[in-house]
Amino acid sequence: MSTGIVPASVERGWRKYFDDPTPLLKQAPTAVAVGLAAILVVFIPNFPVTRELALTAIAGIGLVAAVTVMAAVLTARGMHEGWVVLLIPMIDILGIGMLRVGTGGASSLFSSLVLLPVIWIAAAPGFRHVFIVGIFTSIALLMPYVLEPPTDPVSWLRGVIGPLVFATVGAIVNELSRLQRWRTVQAEALVAERTAALAENQTMIDQLQAAETQYKFLLDSFSSLWASINAQAVIATDHSGTIIAWNPGAVRLIGLSVDEALADVRVDRFFAPDALAPFADPSIERVAGDVAPGLRTLFDEADGGRSVEADIELTTAGGSSIPARVTVSPYQGTDGARRGYLLVMTDETKASEVSRMKDEFVGMISHELRTPLSAIIGFLDLLQNDPEQPLTDDQQDFVAVIERNAKRLLNLVGDLLFTAQAESGRFPLERVDADLRDIVGSALTSAGPHAQKEGVELIAELPDQPIRLLVDPGRLGQAVDNLLSNAIKFTPRGGRVTARLEARDGSVRICIADTGMGIPKDEQGMLFTRFFRASTATRNAVPGVGLGLTITRAIVLAHGGHMDMRSEEGVGTEFWFDLPVALRTEALRLGDLRTT
């Protein structure tokens, strides 16, 4: 029997010695009883001792004494169980049997001592011990008849009935012990289970505490983050657009306190209806009580998992309007479920003011520059074409130089204005149905004199079939002019410039290739930067200000196309752009709506 799992804290006192009794302790009752019997026999003068069999009695006592010593040895060696241990009570029974033989046989006072080792054996686990009890008690009780067989055969029954009673007692003891052992095992299992559960609980509590600490930390960081966002209004709404969170930035931008905003306010209250109208999708039927259709479109976009950005005019609580950039994203709870939408609004007042001022400035400057240039060019024209006072040939030449330079200045002003417009993303395209062969052809024609002067051969590779697209012929012509002019400028005398137009799969490519000086690899990435000039240009004193490619690319992009180049120093340069055959869907897109 082991009690190792029982917590040490359980108070057991002296009884603990009985939890796992040593062989010596088990032997003690028998040894003491047999010892007392020996003392009684010696000191009581009239004790009925069979003289002839006194030696047998002494041998029996000796046998018990011997196994008591054996019990002590086994105890000392820590051996508490096993068949060797069980030999002790078995020998005890035989010893007591012999004692009984010597002290009167069947009438001996000490017959009942057999009970002590019997209980020991019977308490051992296993029903076989009941039979061992029966056999050994039978031997012990029949011992007197071995030396002196009885005359009455009925006396032999002693060897059967006595052991039967002992075996019955043994069976009861055996069953009781078995039950007790089973209960102990049950109790121990229960204790183990409880202990494990307790330990598990403790782990769980520790984990919960750690999680709580982390959660508190996150909550604190989030709260301070939330409170510190002043530059943007951050607003969370549920699915129906009702505000469920309102940060200090929103208080500042819209002028509504947190309490006021959380009092069942719908977010579209802060958008002017006509500010949202461009986003509305008329094909979606309006549900009564839903947010404004334009906002619903943005919400639907956000439902698609994308965050949507749009420039929308806000209406503050005070009724004034603010240009703002609004980002709408899906708002997810910690469990991953959609809880509504998150709107982040940035005040664009300053940005739009700056952009307006810049536009005004550029417009003013170009007006102020163009007006005097127009006067110069106009009066030069008068000078050249006055039938009453014709100029001399020299004078005509001089005036032509002045005029040419005035026109250069005028073009420069136009380019500057154009790049400024292109940068702010708005310059008007007047698309008409045009044959690209005509556009490339007329660009080649006007580049002719320039090429001839530079000693460069111009080659046209145009298809036989017309290629018609919806383009702005003026702007596109300007783009081709720029590329041709660059190619001619950067090609040494005797070189070739080829203009190629070809229909490709879904697009049209216009390519201008030259056999010129090329552009160094490390400078190619800078080519489309405003005012950038390649080192080959500055080294070879090629005139220009570095706006041509910027303008060309802006025109190509405005047509929904894209542009690229490749170049090798000393071999030549190739610039091309592809225009989509199908009209790009910019016009179909929702206003300024951008999805990221």
Next chain:
Amino acid sequence: MSARPLALVVEDDLDQLALMRRYLDREGFDVFAAVDAETAISAFPEIRPSVAVLDLLLPGISGHECARLVRETFPECFLVISSVLDAAAYPAADAALPKPVVGASLHHLLDSIAR
């Protein structure tokens, strides 16, 4: 020379005004020149221009407004807008004459209309 048709020119830049007066004179027009829209409008009762050349960027009343008034008052008048602005920004008119203007382009334009 009163048989010559009248051209109304509204232009705040005096050099440009003088240039336009020269061109129109060569094309056979008398010219009523105004440096702002207000001057032109106040003269409306006395004049009957067959051609009007208007600048857009004017002090006071804008060229757009002036063009509308000319169209309203003189429906028969051939309305030309001439400005440094992009032609795309011009109001509806009979012709656009982006600056810089040279004699040939004005000549070409006026050639096409009946005097």
